Amino acid sequence: MNLTTYLQAGYPGLAIVSSEEARLEAEVATVCKDLERKLLAWSSTEGLVDTQEGRVTPCPDPLDALELLDTPFNTDTPRLVVLLRDLQLYLDQNDPQLLRRLKDSLRLAKGNGHTVLLLGCRLKLPPELKHEITVIDYQLPSPAELQVVLDGIIKSAELKRVSRELRESALQSALGLTTTEAENAFALSIIESKGINPTIIAREKANTLKRSGLLEVIPATTSLADIGGLNNLKQWLQGRAGSFHSRAVEYGLPSPKGLLIVGLPGTGKSLTAKATAGAFGLPLLRLDMGRVFGGVVGQSEANLRTVVATAEAIAPCVLWIDEIEKGFSGSKSSGSTDGGTSSRVFGSFLSWMQEKEKPVFVVATANDVSQLPPEFLRKGRFDEMFFVDLPDTNERTAIWDIVIGKYGRKPTDYDPVVLAQACEQFTGAEIEAVFVDALHAAFAEGREPVAEDILTALLNTVPLAQLMDGKIASLRHWAKGRAREAGNSTPSRSRPARRIDPGAN
Structure with missing residues (x-):
């Protein structure tokens, strides 16, 4: 916090947003002592308190407190710092007399080197004060x-x-x-x-x-070994696993910025985000962009600042933003629907991604890349952009091995190669759903699942790829030359699905 600099520069109106009232007031008191400034503190319960002499003037109304400051504000010695607690509650009432009195007090303070400091856990300045009061960022504890x-x-x-x-x-x-x-x-x-x-x-x-409601800590229990296929993407991540170590800093290696993963639902994008934290050995934070946007004016921007401050305090860490296009799709509008809130939040987020110095690795996933603004996709926002296509035969075989083992069965009891050939155009999520269906069928009959149960479940499942063939073609066309292939590109992805009769030998 650069409060010292602002006080020395003679700023008459400052505001700090923080829920850590005790820690903040202790720092303000230390700064005032170092600068030989007299500190007065007001609250609706205590009134106006001279923190040095302990003298208390009862005045529960902030209007009365500001009137008491007229006389000292008209002198230049000693310079005062007046701390006003929870003034936001009164500003919400849009009291014109309070606004006028506060503007008058700021003008008097400016003329004689005094400072009014607003402290609270939230801040929404009315238009009359937006250019009168400077907001100072207050970091979480180091x-x-x-x-x-x-x-x-x-x-x-x-x-x-x-x-x-x-x-x-x-x-x-x-x-x-x-x-x-x-x-x-x-x-x-x-x-x-x-x-x-x-x-x-x-x-x-x-x-x-x-x-x-903004961030969620996800246990980093997933590893790259839990992902079937996507070898190019996994190799890329493995090559950067040591980039957050102190040796990398000594080497002069900048911390990776992030990764954008584009593809169809169920192809392993979210699983990769979880595995990234495991591969890097870092905590994983999940951000729901929809929760950032609030209904109160200024709340969305404040929420984003809270997210950034928390992520940077925890850094080094991985910040996972799932289906990011849903959160930022409104930024392409003219602002007529939300007053430009989406555009402002989007711009602030882009600026942070571009300029951030703390080691926060952003993993963003997107299903519909057409909803993302072009400036979000340019180089410099992310270190790399990968396209996750439908798994090929080898990748589906690996997925079957993982899924079967995940549910406590031995892959050798089945034939993953045959199963992989039977489920072309299936995503990893659909393969897992098929095996779960087979488990339910076998459990109902009191036995272990066999290949026929799995193949029957396959026949009863229509993969999303068959319903979205046009979307897949569009995504592949877009990704060509724009994004790296996450897996091994093979012609088998585009062939029509081949079915196997569960009764066949």
Whole structure:
């Protein structure tokens, strides 16, 4: 936070959005002490408080508090910093007298070097104040700040022999939390496990982010071995698995920016996003772009800032955005439907992807690339763009091996090669659904599934590719020369489906 610079430059109106009131006020007090500024703090419950002398002037109405500041604001010594808590609640009421008084106070403050600082967990400035007040970004706590919290918890609990490796693991698990949330997670870890347990801390972080409704922590339990085919894509990921290591930084290697995966539903795009985090050994965050957009003016932009701040605090990490075209399709409009909100959020997101310095690897998936604006696809946004086609025979064979093993059966009890030949134009998701259908049929008869059950389920399934042959042709035409092939391109993908009679030998 560059509050010191803004105060030295003489900004009369500042605002900081944060739910960490205690940590923020402590930093403001430190800055004021270093700059020899007098700090006054107001709230509707305490009134106007002189933090140095402890003098309190009761005034629950912010209008009265601003009137009390007229006299000191008309002098140039000592320079004041006036902290106003939760003023947003009063700005929401559109009180014209309060707006006028605040503008007058800012003008007086500007003339004599004073500063009015708004503090709250949200901010939506009315048009009258948008050019009068500057918003300062406030980052989530750094590892060093969380270290102080962790040390305090360890000392309070009288824990002994907490290794350095365990401390670092606990801090990594807590990144992205506020100091209060981290303190609660550390304390819960001690209560549940009688010590510092990074797994419990990570679980609480996942629950906290999930409650926010914007980001979700996904356990990185999927590996590249769980993906059938897509060898080109997997090799590309394996080649960048060490790019987030400290050795890469010393080598001068920039952190990878991200990956865009385009293809039909069910072809393994989402599975690849999960496997990417496993291959890189990084935490996986899932962003639902639909939740970013809010109904209140300014809420969407604030939500995106929260997402970016959280992802960068947890970095290095993988940020997964599924079906990204659904979130940004509205950015191509003129703004007549949403007042330009989609375009502003889209522009902010592109700028962040282009300029981000923190190691946040973005994995975006898309089914309908035609809905994405052209500027989203140009080089520099992502390191690479891959097209996932329908699996060929070899890839389907690998998928059958994985699916059969996933449900506790031995692939050698079946013939994955024959099954692969019988399900041309099937996606990986459809192959798994077919095997599940066979399991249900066999379970109903109290036996293990056999090849005939699988082939019967295949006959009863119409693959999505047959219903979307025109869409597939269009995607393939678009991807040619624009995106790299994720798997091994073979002519078998375009041949009509071959059926096998389940009664045949």
